[in-house]
Amino acid sequence: MTDAPLLKVRDISKFYGARIGCKNVSFDLWPGEVLAVVGESGSGKTTLLNCLATRLMPSSGAVEYRMRDGEMRELSRMSEAERRFLMRTDWGFVHQNPADGLRMAVSAGANVGERLMAVGERHYGNIRETAGNWLGRVEISVDRIDDQPRAFSGGMRQRLQIARNLVTSPRLIFMDEPTGGLDVSVQARLLDLLRGLVQDLGLSAIIVTHDLAVARLLSHRMMVMKDGVVIEQGLTDRVLDDPREAYTQLLVSSILQV
């Protein structure tokens, strides 16, 4: 980890009319750090994630991102084109439903290759070779490279979405319930794969999940949200083994084995 945060989040709030989406959220994310945002349905996790990833405009507050040249830039002050470029290159966003993050009617290889083209790669042979390598890394047989994701199982689609996101060597990945909606055995395999990739690539990640086991396996630090507010945060093992807030204690005790 270097001595400057990758992301600085200050007092982010988002209101939907009078309803609170999230309120006064502040934290720093360091290079190589994985942060889990946990809480029950409706606690504001997705709202927060979308504000950070510029998919939603916060009502107030600021998010600064350290660019590759070291400069801190406030996201709301970037042009739409700059934000889109970040999103296509330096960031990744893994959706719970792979269909939201993939193009279902183009081949698996093109799904991965497209992101490479966004960073300037033009050589067809190189693109295909890199796409094939990435399919292998996410445990999809290379002979499926010309198949469309709609011919894939849910777990394969999710792994393809991950490959599509990681091929450009992003520095920051946002994940919204990445293992949600999958069978338990498929989830376990995906978690294992994600953990290996995040470690190998030294990625920073913000993972929204209601599943404390996912937070335990993947994250260094976690934030617990309730009614749009962060009520507890700390190192993941500390929060799960020694929760301070009554609400966190309830969340932890409602899970048999974390």
Ligand SMILES: Nc1ncnc2c1ncn2[C@@H]1O[C@H](COP(=O)(O)OP(=O)(O)OP(=O)(O)O)[C@@H](O)[C@H]1O
């Ligand atoms: N587009 C919207 N319009 C109005 N209210 C919204 C909108 N999106 C979310 N909310 C409200 O904001 C609050 C936080 O919702 P959010 O979806 O961020 O929570 P969550 O923790 O991600 O829940 P889930 O796990 O079910 O997605 C809830 O009260 C929700 O009803």
